[in-house]
Every structure is written in structure tokens, then in C-alpha cells.
Amino acid sequence: QKEVEQDPGPLSVPEGAIVSLNCTYSNSAFQYFMWYRQYSRKGPELLMYTYSSGNKEDGRFTAQVDKSSKYISLFIRDSQPSDSATYLCAIWGNNRLAFGKGNQVVVIP
Amino acid sequence: DSGVTQTPKHLITATGQRVTLRCSPRSGDLSVYWYQQSLDQGLQFLIQYYNGEERAKGNILERFSAQQFPDLHSELNLSSLELGDSALYFCASTKDGSSGNTIYFGEGSWLTVV
Numbered sequence: 001q002k003e004v005e006q007d008p009g010p011l012s013v014p015e016g017a018i019v020s021l022n023c024t025y026s027n028s029a030f031q032y033f034m035w036y037r038q039y040s041r042k043g044p045e046l047l048m049y050t051y052s053s054g055n056k057e058d059g060r061f062t063a064q065v066d067k068s069s070k071y072i073s074l075f076i077r078d079s080q081p082s083d084s085a086t087y088l089c090a091i092w093g094n095n096r097l098a099f100g101k102g103n104q105v106v107v108i109p
Numbered sequence: 110d111s112g113v114t115q116t117p118k119h120l121i122t123a124t125g126q127r128v129t130l131r132c133s134p135r136s137g138d139l140s141v142y143w144y145q146q147s148l149d150q151g152l153q154f155l156i157q158y159y160n161g162e163e164r165a166k167g168n169i170l171e172r173f174s175a176q177q178f179p180d181l182h183s184e185l186n187l188s189s190l191e192l193g194d195s196a197l198y199f200c201a202s203t204k205d206g207s208s209g210n211t212i213y214f215g216e217g218s219w220l221t222v223v
Contacts, residue, residue, distance in 0.1 A: 008151075036214075043111060043199055043214035044152070088152065095165040096142060097201075097212060101151035 003027060004091050006100025015109050019076040023089035023100045026070065032092035033065050035074045037085045038102065044088060048074070079107045112136065113215035115200050121221045127188040130218045134181055134202030140164070141183040142203075142212065143175055147196040158183055159205070190222045 006023040013019055021035075032051055036044035048063040050056045050072075056063045064073040072091075076083055084107050089100040112135035122128055134141050143155040145168075154167035158177035169175075172190075177183040187194060201214045 041197070041217070041219065043113070043216045045111065046213065096154045096157055096167065098154065099144075099152040 003030075003093075003098040004089060004100045006089050006102065008101035008103060010104040010106065012106045012108060013079055015079060015081060015107055017079050017107075019079050019083070019105055019107075020073065021075075021087050021089070021103050021105075022071060022073040024069075024071050025091050025098075027091075027093055028067070028070065030091040030093035030098075033063070033072045034090040034092065034097070035061075035063055035072075036088045036090055036099075038088060039085050047087070076105075079105075081107045081109050083107050111213040111215060113200055113202050113213055115198075115215035115218050117218055118216065119219045119221075121223060122190060124190055124192060124222055126190050126222075127186065128190065128220065130185040130187070130198050130200075130220075132183045132185070132200030132202075132215060134183070134200075135213055138202035138204050138213075139181065140203045140205060141177055141181070142201040143169075143183070143185050144199040144201065144214075145196050146199060146217070152199070155185070187220070192222050195220055195222045 034049040035047045037047045038044040053067045060077045062075040086102040088102040090097045114133040140159045146152045155169040157165040175185045197217045199217045203212045
């Protein structure tokens with residue numbers, strides 16, 4: 001069983017829509033939960049991180065963690081064309097980040 | 110700009126050859142990670158160094174090796190290259206490697222093996 005599962009399907013949404021992304025993880029010992037954004041052929045950049053179950057908001061972005069279900073989510077409100085990128089969930093444990101495969105999001109003007 | 114510098118940005122080499130990828134971590138960061146990103150496997154953790162010592166090992170092939178030098182820069186050596194080694198190789202750094210909320214990635218080295 002992979003440590004982090006993220007259905008890597010692409011996602012196309014119209015501008016202004018809500019984007020919903022999610023991942024599951026297997027190891028309950030994992031402590032930090034991150035979302036990275038990666039533009040084409042660039043390095044991943046840290047978007048948000050959370051430590052505990054619950055919601056964390058940062059502008060149009062909300063990260064949600066449910067430790068009981070081992071489920072993490074990212075919501076992007078009022079999506080913009082500039083949000084078009086690949087979004088990767090990542091879990092910190094055993095001294096390194098384990099990544100999901102990423103979702104390519106395209107926001108259509 | 111994350112502050113993590115990787116060179117070269119692109120390289121093309123033939124099967125069987127050896128290449129060295131270089132990484133300079135952010136100022137003050139003691140820990141360096143190497144990741145490989147391919148289309149089918151996603152971002153895979155290879156190896157971590159902390160202040161010159163290997164701390165964690167992931168899916169790193171025996172043909173690959175890495176080290177971190179006293180000035181904290183790191184090198185990833187890839188030898189006996191195969192077509193399947195074509196990928197983006199990322200270096201990331203953090204202060205002490207004890208938590209995951211301050212890991213910053215470089216722009217990557219794009220390796221093409223022909």
C-alpha cells in the first residue's frame with residue numbers, strides 16, 4: 001500500500017469555480033500535511049501545511065485534515081487561470097516528505 | 110525564488126554514462142533531500158543528508174550515490190545511466206530536517222538519457 005494516494009486525474013474547471021482535491025494516507029504516525037503547487041517543469045512550492053485535524057485557511061485556499069479517516073483535502077475558491085498548475089499533497093513522516101502523484105488543474109477563463 | 114540552487118538545469122547524456130548533479134541549499138539550512146520526479150512514478154524520495162551525514166534513504170538505486178560536503182552543498186551522482194533514469198531531479202533543503210513544514214525545493218535538473 002502506498003503511503004500517500006492521490007488520484008492523478010486532470011481537472012478542468014471554469015474560472016470562479018471551486019476546486020476540490022484530496023488524498024488519503026496510510027500511516028497514522030504522519031504528523032505534518034502539506035500541499036505543494038508545481039508549475040510546469042518548475043520546483044514544487046509549498047502552498048499550505050497543517051499539523052492537526054481541522055481546517056486551515058489562507059486567502060482563497062483551505063486545507064482540511066481528517067486524521068481519523070486519514071484524509072486530506074485542498075479547496076480553492078474563486079479559482080483563477082493563474083491557479084492552473086499541478087497540486088501535490090505531501091505527508092511528513094520518517095524524516096522525509098512522501099508525495100501523492102499530483103492533480104493537474106486547468107482553470108479555463 | 111526558494112533559495113535552493115541546482116545545476117545544471119538541463120543535460121542530455123547517453124546510456125552508460127555518469128553525471129553529477131549539484132545542489133546548494135538555502136543559507137542556514139543543514140539538511141538536504143534529493144527527489145526524482147518522473148511521469149509515471151511522481152515525486153520519489155531518494156536520500157537525505159543532515160550536516161554531512163546520511164540520515165534517511167528512500168528508493169535510491171545502487172547506481173546512484175550522493176554526498177553532502179562540509180560547505181553543505183550536495184551532489185547526486187548517477188552512473189551507468191539507463192533510458193529509464195530520464196527524469197527531473199530535485200534537491201530540497203530545510204534547517205534541521207526534524208519537521209516537514211519548512212522544506213523548500215530547487216528548480217530541478219532535467220536529465221535526458223538517450
